[in-house]
Amino acid sequence: MRPATRRRGDALRKAIFDAVFEQLRTVGYANLTMDNVATAAHTSKTVLYRRWASKDDMISEALREALPAPAEVALTGDVRADLHALLRCVQVAFTSTKGTAFQIVSAEAGCERGMVRQTVIAHVVQPCVDRILELLRQAAERGDVRPDAATELVAGSGPALLVQYSLVHGPVLPDAFISSVVDQIVLPLVAAAPGDARPATVDCLDR
Known part of the structure; x- marks a missing residue:
């Protein structure tokens, strides 16, 4: 030895x-x-x-x-770009530990909320949700999203889908999947409805 x-x-x-x-x-x-x-x-x-x-x-x-820190992500005021940047923190969380720790511990501990899962949630997922909620509230104040869409439920939708994907398909989260979550799920949830008094909101989200 x-x-x-x-x-x-x-x-x-x-x-x-x-x-x-x-x-x-x-x-x-x-x-x-x-x-x-x-x-x-x-x-x-x-x-x-x-x-x-x-x-x-x-x-x-x-x-x-090893885990990334959502608090260190600089927000730009562009809703779509900021959502991408924050969700990439979740993406990196699953690969920064050689892509195995989250799945192995969750499976072998016999519980969805095993110790590693709890650590990832506490240090990456929940802070990511909190920052998305922060950016949605700021965007609502600017008129870029509907005020009633700036909720924790909406803010948590993107990170939750990434966690679910990793549990089903493995730790590698494709960039295309993150883009789909942003463009097909989160942005439609927060975009102004037809006839909204602020038509510029849709233009802002679509840029």
């Missing part, structure tokens, strides 16, 4: 987190152990237990570091 390599700080964390995702990909959540991660990262189990009390704590931190 290859002896442990003494590393500290960011280099050690990166090696450990890389090992976590590789173990999830190759052996799955149920068979992932602190021993196996330590071996794959060329460190010791003692080093892991100094940092994390359990494998769930270790996996959660690895995910939080």
Whole structure:
């Protein structure tokens, strides 16, 4: 067996987190152990237990570091472009962990709301919904969308469809699917109805 390599700080964390995702990909959540991660990262189990009390704590931190942050997406005021940008955060969330963590843990934990799913929801999906709701409210104030469409239910429709797609088809979310969700689902939900007093709303959404 290859002896442990003494590393500290960011280099050690990166090696450990890389090992976590590789173990999830190759052996799955149920068979992932602190021993196996330590071996794959060329460190010791003692080093892991100094940092994390359990494998769930270790996996959660690895995910939080790898996942994108919707709060960092700069909104432009263009409804369609901003929806695309925020939904891409969800898209990246499923590929930034080597495309396997979400599905593996959800399946092997035997529960739709397993630990990894909860982490993805808390750090990506719900913040994405919150920011979409924010942009819809701002767009409603400008007259770009119907005021009654700026609701959490509408804001959550896009992220929910992306999560559902990933569970059925796998973690790779095609750009074309995101465009379809924006153009065929979300924008029609918020567009002004025929005869609306602000006909410019449709033009804005269609550009």
